[in-house]
Amino acid sequence: MKSRRTLTAVGAGALAATLAMPAVASAAPGEAPAAFLSPYYTELDVTGDRQVSTADLEIVAANLGATSDSPSWDSVSVANVDGDGVLTVTDLAAVSQRMIYDDGEFEIVEASVLDMQAAMNAGVTSSVEITQEYLDRISAYDTVTIDTADGGRPLHSIISTSSVALDAAAQADATRESDGMTSMLLGVPIALKDNYNTSDMPTTGGCSCWDDNWTEDDAFMVEGLRDAGAVILAKASLDEFAYGFSSVFSAYQEPGEFTPIASPYNTSFTAGGSSGGSAASVAANLVGIALGTDTGGSIRVPASYNQLVGVRPTVGLSSRDGIIPLALTQDTGGPLTRSVVDAAVSMDALTGIDENDPVTANQEGLVPESYTAYLDEGALDGARIGYVPSMLPSSNTTVMAGWDSAVAAMEAEGATVIEITPPEAFTAVLEEGSGSTNEFKHDLNEYIEAYLAPEVEIRSLTDMLATDNYVTFRERVYEGRNNVTDETYQEWAGPEGSHTLQLAAGKELLHDMFDEHDLDSLVYPSTVVYGTYSRNMRLSPNTGMPSVTVPMTVEAEGDRAGGGAGLEFLGRDFAEGTILGLAYAFEQSTAVRTTPTLYGPLED
Structure with missing residues (x-):
């Protein structure tokens, strides 16, 4: 630090x-x-x-x-x-030294929440100045081809910026002047994946069919950020309707047109998805923090590719109300950040019981005063960390070298790393599919009824498919989802549906494994470099348990140079504090993250 x-x-x-x-x-x-x-x-x-x-x-x-x-x-x-x-x-x-105060020169590239607060507290900079710097960086970098190598392309990480962000920043500065630093997010500019409702920007879901979706209210999680004094700066691009890992969107484009999102480390590769814009914008220092959503890997995949920290909270810790859904049995929202500190600070503003998302009642009495209390460099000392050998990509030399270094680092910090032989039913947990096919139409229709702006003419998948206002190469995917019947939905996601029962069984099995081996966390590589591995991404969503990915290794050479692969810490239900602490200790002892060289400080 x-x-x-x-x-x-x-x-x-x-x-x-x-x-x-x-x-x-x-x-x-x-x-x-x-x-x-x-x-x-x-x-x-x-x-x-x-x-x-x-x-x-x-x-x-x-x-x-x-x-x-x-x-x-x-x-x-x-x-x-x-x-x-x-x-x-x-x-x-x-x-x-322990004051959040720094009167030295402020540099926005790689600035953490602590750096911003310390500089604003000292009067070196202000929220208005930081917000304007990020807007300038978006203008200079996001839609311009900076990477001149073969296959280089623009990031396209931001769909829209807020016309009132500077006003919000000025209000944050006034609050600091009158009341002091009322929150660790006071005046910090944040981007939201463009499936979070915002009253001051349209919420498109990445689809040109909803370019005019000006919702009346903010999503529950966005309200928490605004209450903390954060500046909602922009809406980040995403894989349309959070479909998958490639991150292609059609919002604000002509019918039939669509655009991919690039990784700032190697723009010939995708930023990952579906929260690709959230990841690319944070990694390239176009925003301070970003929120994403995760159904089957959509926070952790892009975080892993782009050397970021990504948090997939316990289902029930963060409300999904006001977020365009993909599959509510597994949907959850969380931050993508450049450090574990920033992730923990963000999480403090994102929790809360919401009557519009009944599953959040499960968090009662289980949320700490602040997740930052767990940020201890000694958190790994005495921890018991398990791993399952089949979750390791044994033929991938880059990731396995990173894994070996990660294990050595954890052990050097005092952790006991234990090889686990899982029960036979563990395979069924990993192999359970995503709800994105059988649940999407049902859950989307509920969102449309509750939130879609009345001015929007396209109000169903059927309406959308009658146009070219979407990523048209996914026509058959959307047709398949549109053909899912209510009977199929209930057989899958109803109270006694096969998926519902399997998720409950997976949660019980994993908690039993934790108990049997007295584990603080189960760890595994989130991805390989610019690619997923096996079913690793499925473990957290198929149990509803929380996970945090943190940079583990970076590809040093070859056509994938610059891409990252993260180490994922899985924890017990509502044990975000524990795994954030473990991730923080690992991050501090390894310092893997690098800055994208193409997106450095702007010239004066």
């Missing part, structure tokens, strides 16, 4: 400069402080508010010279970082 700018001298001038820092991280009177509970930022707190601010520095400064024999020692001893039994300016400097 990047060190915060802090004291570099022991003179009175340096001390005065530190104490002159505004208390930007403090909440307004009577309000709870912004929750960022990573141990690094809380363990040196003196005042008891679980953050380090100027109030803590003032107390430490007032007690410089105190020793273990001093009456005040018990109240300030936590600040004795070097453990020598005396509070010195060296200790004060160490405490100041």
Whole structure:
């Protein structure tokens, strides 16, 4: 993690400069402080508010010279970082590092949420400036061919940008000025996969048939982001109606036309899907964070290809209300980010019980105050990590080298990595199919009835198929889905449907495996480089259990150079905190992610 700018001298001038820092991280009177509970930022707190601010520095400064024999020692001893039994300016400097404050130069490329907040808190930049920088990067990079190699093409990661994003950023800056940093997402620009309803931008699902779908309200998860002060910057492109992993869309194009989404590491390859635009925009530093959806791999595949962190939450942790569905037995939404820190911060704004999505009632009492509390570099120490050999691509030298390095890294951090022989029924869990065929028409019709703007003329798959306003090479796919009867749907996804029963059986079997081997997580490669492997993507959706993918390896040479493959941590239901902590410790110990060289800082 990047060190915060802090004291570099022991003179009175340096001390005065530190104490002159505004208390930007403090909440307004009577309000709870912004929750960022990573141990690094809380363990040196003196005042008891679980953050380090100027109030803590003032107390430490007032007690410089105190020793273990001093009456005040018990109240300030936590600040004795070097453990020598005396509070010195060296200790004060160490405490100041734990403030979310950085008055050094701000660089938007690879900036984390922490970097943005620290720079905005110090007045080095503002949400308006960051938002404008991202808009400038979108304009300069997204639809322009930057990659001059054979097969190079534009990213096409963004479908639309918000006309009110700068207004929202200005409001976030005003909030910071009056109330301090009220949230770790305050003023942070975010893109949404264009199947999330937004009241200020159309929601197309990537389909030109719905270019005019201006919904009245935001999706539940979008409301959570806005409540946290995030700036909704743009709608990210996607594989039309979240169909698959290739990421091709027709929105805002002439009938019969469609466009692929490219990976910023190697634009001759797809960014993956279906949340391809979300992944490409984050990886290329066109946005701060993006949301995607995942039915059978649609967050984790593009995250893996593009060296990102991707979170597929437990089904029931994040509401699907206001999201264009693919298959509600398995649909869930989550973040794609450049770091585990950003993923954990995002998750804090995305949970909540929603009466319009009854499955969210299952999270009652199981959501922590903040997922950032699990971000401990020592989280792997003592952890029990299982793996199933059949989930390893043994003939893929790049991924297997990455896997061997990953195992070595986890063991070096104190984890016990255990080979698991699964029960025979494990195969049936992996082989259960996606609900995207048998559920799509049924679930889409419910969305149309509840949310589709009345101005939209195409209001069914039948209507769409009578036009060329979609990705036309998928005509037979859409025809097949349109022909699914209600009887077939019920036999598949009804209360006693075959799919419903298999998902429940898979959940029970995996939890039994966790219990039998006392596992904290089951791990496996999410994908190979620019390709899926076997049925690995099916384990999380076929059990409803959460998973986090984090960069594991990068292809160094050849035609797939730059592409990534992630390591996926599967956890028990609602154990997102645990697996985020494990992923964070792994990320910190390996530092695999690289920056796409084609999409560096803009020239002034």
